[in-house]
Amino acid sequence: MQININVNGTDHSLDVEPRRLLVDAIRGDLGLRGTHIGCDTTSCGACTVLVDGTPIKSCTMFAVQADGSAVTTVEGLKGADGLSAVQQGFSAEHGLQCGFCTPGMMLVSTALLEENPDPSEDDIRWAISGNICRCTGYVNIVKAVQWAAAAARNGGEEG
Amino acid sequence: MYPPAFEYQAPDTLEGALAALAELGDEGRVLAGGQSLIPMMKLRLAAPSHLVDINRISDLSYVRRENGSLCIGALARHNDVVGSDDAKASGVVSSAAPWISDPLVRNRGTVCGSVAHCDPEGDWNSVMLAARASVVAQSSSGSRTIGIDDFIVSFFTNSLEPGEMVTAVCVPIPSGASGGAYMKLERKIGDYATVGVATQLELASDGTIAQAGIGLTAVNYQNTRASAAEDLLRGETPSDELFAEAGAAAAAASDPQTDVRGDAEWKRNVVAVYTRRGLAQALASATS
Numbered sequence: 001m002q003i004n005i006n007v008n009g010t011d012h013s014l015d016v017e018p019r020r021l022l023v024d025a026i027r028g029d030l031g032l033r034g035t036h037i038g039c040d041t042t043s044c045g046a047c048t049v050l051v052d053g054t055p056i057k058s059c060t061m062f063a064v065q066a067d068g069s070a071v072t073t074v075e076g077l078k079g080a081d082g083l084s085a086v087q088q089g090f091s092a093e094h095g096l097q098c099g100f101c102t103p104g105m106m107l108v109s110t111a112l113l114e115e116n117p118d119p120s121e122d123d124i125r126w127a128i129s130g131n132i133c134r135c136t137g138y139v140n141i142v143k144a145v146q147w148a149a150a151a152a153r154n155g156g157e158e159g
Numbered sequence: 160m161y162p163p164a165f166e167y168q169a170p171d172t173l174e175g176a177l178a179a180l181a182e183l184g185d186e187g188r189v190l191a192g193g194q195s196l197i198p199m200m201k202l203r204l205a206a207p208s209h210l211v212d213i214n215r216i217s218d219l220s221y222v223r224r225e226n227g228s229l230c231i232g233a234l235a236r237h238n239d240v241v242g243s244d245d246a247k248a249s250g251v252v253s254s255a256a257p258w259i260s261d262p263l264v265r266n267r268g269t270v271c272g273s274v275a276h277c278d279p280e281g282d283w284n285s286v287m288l289a290a291r292a293s294v295v296a297q298s299s300s301g302s303r304t305i306g307i308d309d310f311i312v313s314f315f316t317n318s319l320e321p322g323e324m325v326t327a328v329c330v331p332i333p334s335g336a337s338g339g340a341y342m343k344l345e346r347k348i349g350d351y352a353t354v355g356v357a358t359q360l361e362l363a364s365d366g367t368i369a370q371a372g373i374g375l376t377a378v379n380y381q382n383t384r385a386s387a388a389e390d391l392l393r394g395e396t397p398s399d400e401l402f403a404e405a406g407a408a409a410a411a412a413s414d415p416q417t418d419v420r421g422d423a424e425w426k427r428n429v430v431a432v433y434t435r436r437g438l439a440q441a442l443a444s445a446t447s
Contacts, residue, residue, distance in 0.1 A: 001167070017164065018164075018165060018166070018167035018210070019161055019162050019163070019164055019165060019200075020161070021161060021197075024161070040160050040201070041160075041198050041201070041202070042194060042197070042198045042264065043349060045261070045263055048263060054266050055262070055263055055266060056263055056266055056267045057263050057264070057267070060193060060194055060197045060198060060264075060267070061193065061197070061267065062167070062193075062197070064167055064169070064212075065169070065193075065212060065214060067169075108262070108263070126262070127262060129261055129262060129348040129349070130260075130261030130262045130263035130264065130348070130349055131263075
């Protein structure tokens with residue numbers, strides 16, 4: 001089937017089988033390997049992308065279902081001015097170790113801050129609760145999101 | 160992993176979906192949120208030959224009050240219920256919504272899809288039993304309403320006929336003082352319930368219990384109504400002793416299996432404790 005999706009601001013027309021998963025279209029057809037496949041069974045959140053701004057697990061959605069949608073992957077977080085506040089936060093607070101879960105973590109964090117620019121620690125932990133990290137114990141991930149929220153409030157300066 | 164090949168259509172009207180399902184009969188399967196169906200297809204536990212995707216039928220995406228009921232349309236996501244003021248009309252529904260799976264699944268999965276899936280480890284059917292919900296089933300030849308007790312047939316089996324789909328699930332909004340709670344024990348967010356208990360209480364004007372609803376998750380081959388416990392409660396004055404008795408009766412209605420989440424006897428005890436606590440919480444919100 002022919003589908004049209006906008007990924008990170010660029011329009012793409014793809015010919016996909018209905019059974020092609022969105023994550024495979026992103027990684028295989030578009031070559032954007034920042035979206036990871038972890039469990040492949042809707043449990044870990046490593047494949048998180050934003051579809052029309054909403055975080056979802058791209059291993060549990062068919063590419064044909066994204067026809068006409070705007071998809072944001074980790075490659076789309078960096079703006080014209082460089083890394084986004086969330087990306088800077090993960091760097092500043094060392095919010096990762098192996099980095100495998102990090103794209104998903106940064107996308108749910110981006111969606112959270114869009115909706116709630118001043119989240120409490122509980123809000124952050126709740127928002128990332130569908131994304132599993134096996135390294136950090138989540139402490140520095142929470143700090144990274146708090147750093148990004150503070151930076152955004154201070155107009156891009158470090159919080 | 161990728162699922163077996165299938166034919167796919169995504170009609171943008173309900174009529175279009177019903178026409179497709181009528182033509183496909185047994186071969187057609189509705190794809191709503193896909194958060195259970197797609198993993199099952201990837202694991203080759205399900206292999207539908209045709210999927211009718213209802214995600215483009217935006218008319219079905221509602222959570223609203225209708226004629227004294229709270230109705231949830233076929234495309235309402237779990238998270239739509241979390242954020243809904245109307246859903247607060249049913250304490251047990253609004254209490255359960257934030258505990259469905261994890262935030263990413265809640266953004267995509269649907270309440271009606273979960274109800275239709277009839278997974279005994281799914282949360283919503285226990286909630287619907289406690290709230291005495293009705294399922295609205297439509298086909299190209301008409302519509303019918305099925306009580307939740309009749310809708311749930313068995314393990315992963317509902318009472319829909321070929322060509323029918325669930326278009327809404329509705330719970331009656333209690334007229335008097337009422338409260339509800341969903342108590343869920345899970346190892347981590349996103350895991351299936353080890354044990355879940357849904358409770359709802361409606362009080363008469365004299366403070367006695369006019370109606371009680373108790374639904375049990377993951378402790379039987381289907382979501383189970385604890386009828387004997389409900390019978391104990393109805394007409395009585397609420398008390399800690401009464402709630403403890405109801406807890407024991409609910410535990411007796413459960414038949415959990417020993418598995419990686421715990422042994423059967425312990426799970427039965429959790430049913431007793433969660434029923435007692437859920438009823439106390441339901442009473443507290445009914446009288447606040």
